[in-house]
Amino acid sequence: MNPKDNKARPDRARHKAALLKAYDDAARIAFSPFIFQAAVAAKKLGMMARLGAAAEPVRYEVLAEEAGVSPYGARLLMQILSAAGVVEGSDEAGYLLTKTGECLTYDAMTAANFDFTADVNYKGLAETTEAIRTGKPAGLKAFDPAWETIYPHLKDLPAEAQKSWFAFDHFYSDGAFREALRVLAARAPARFFDIGGNTGRFTKMALEAWPETEATIVDLPEQIGLMRANPDLEGLQHRIRAFPIDWLSEGASLDGAGEADLIWMSQFLDCFSRAEAVGILNEAKKALAENGVIVVMEPLCDRQRNDTAALSLAASSLYFTVLANGNSRFFFEADLLEIFEAAGLEVIESHPNLGVCHTLFVLRPKV
Numbered sequence: 001m002n003p004k005d006n007k008a009r010p011d012r013a014r015h016k017a018a019l020l021k022a023y024d025d026a027a028r029i030a031f032s033p034f035i036f037q038a039a040v041a042a043k044k045l046g047m048m049a050r051l052g053a054a055a056e057p058v059r060y061e062v063l064a065e066e067a068g069v070s071p072y073g074a075r076l077l078m079q080i081l082s083a084a085g086v087v088e089g090s091d092e093a094g095y096l097l098t099k100t101g102e103c104l105t106y107d108a109m110t111a112a113n114f115d116f117t118a119d120v121n122y123k124g125l126a127e128t129t130e131a132i133r134t135g136k137p138a139g140l141k142a143f144d145p146a147w148e149t150i151y152p153h154l155k156d157l158p159a160e161a162q163k164s165w166f167a168f169d170h171f172y173s174d175g176a177f178r179e180a181l182r183v184l185a186a187r188a189p190a191r192f193f194d195i196g197g198n199t200g201r202f203t204k205m206a207l208e209a210w211p212e213t214e215a216t217i218v219d220l221p222e223q224i225g226l227m228r229a230n231p232d233l234e235g236l237q238h239r240i241r242a243f244p245i246d247w248l249s250e251g252a253s254l255d256g257a258g259e260a261d262l263i264w265m266s267q268f269l270d271c272f273s274r275a276e277a278v279g280i281l282n283e284a285k286k287a288l289a290e291n292g293v294i295v296v297m298e299p300l301c302d303r304q305r306n307d308t309a310a311l312s313l314a315a316s317s318l319y320f321t322v323l324a325n326g327n328s329r330f331f332f333e334a335d336l337l338e339i340f341e342a343a344g345l346e347v348i349e350s351h352p353n354l355g356v357c358h359t360l361f362v363l364r365p366k367v
């Protein structure tokens with residue numbers, strides 16, 4: 001036997017295994033919308049929750065009857081989801097959720113991602129090529145062809161999309177806000193600005209943590225309206241000023257907002273292009289009181305704890321491109337540091353891994 005054959009055989013086997021894996025990965029991408037929508041349908045029809053609660057496998061006829069759909073429909077969904085590893089079992093023996101199915105059904109982070117994809121992004125993502133070509137959020141037309149960016153229209157989103165947008169935003173912010181306030185414990189300001197403060201979620205936590213502090217929420221007029229109507233802020237509104245602004249309008253500035261000892265921006269700069277972000281930071285600098293600091297908190301693509309988190313950020317950056325504004329994204333650390341540098345700010349502290357995925361920077365103007 002030619003000794004070369006012995007060497008060639010394991011190589012061929014490895015090559016074949018790699019090729020089969022590549023085919024499998026490619027098929028999952030080619031059919032991902034089918035698998036995704038089958039999971040959405042099974043979730044919306046209550047089948048995922050039903051399977052999750054079951055001690056014994058459940059037959060598709062039972063799922064069909066309980067969901068009020070045909071056995072044809074329930075069987076089809078179970079077969080797709082079984083091939084995709086979301087459920088396991090068979091038509092004869094019945095089905096149960098796999099661990100992946102349990103994540104989709106019960107894990108709060110996966111549920112927030114899944115619903116954000118389904119209710120906010122799915123339709124619009126079909127316009128990704130156009131959005132990349134034009135630099136405009138072409139997918140927004142799935143909601144309304146007249147909308148130019150998403151943020152003034154958060155209040156106008158269909159109820160399900162609005163709920164999923166806020167659930168996604170809040171899931172990632174909430175844990176990070178608590179930890180950020182611990183990091184900032186020694187910096188309780190007399191007044192802080194919450195730029196991009198949205199409905200006042202951080203402001204509420206900060207005003208509770210800092211009883212002597214007053215806040216100014218700086219955001220689009222539409223968000224200021226939602227903030228003033230937010231029942232969670234009852235009892236705190238007298239400590240909150242509002243400064244409505246559209247940073248994308250010509251000459252937008254903080255003139256008239258007064259001074260702040262601390263300017264907070266959480267998941268805000270990622271809504272803007274590099275040049276816009278530098279411009280906003282320059283404006284913010286002008287509003288700082290003596291010895292004031294700007295605090296920026298962002299999820300950074302290259303500062304994640306694991307590959308799943310990095311994939312989530314890389315993928316969901318496309319939301320900014322296709323739905324939000326056409327020209328922003330979640331940052332890589334070097335890009336954000338370069339923006340700080342261009343705005344004449346120096347980093348005096350940085351705190352990675354706050355909450356699920358955020359990094360916090362404390363900045364002061366360079367002298």
Ligand SMILES: C[S@@+](CC[C@H](N)C(=O)[O-])C[C@H]1O[C@@H](n2cnc3c(N)ncnc32)[C@H](O)[C@@H]1O
Nearest residue numbers: 151173196198219220245246247248266267271
């Ligand atoms: C992703 S949300 C972040 C909300 C909150 N800071 C958090 O961490 O959860 C971005 C915020 O920036 C505001 N924003 C986006 N574009 C804006 C613009 N052109 N002018 C003013 N605010 C804007 C949005 O209204 C929204 O409240």
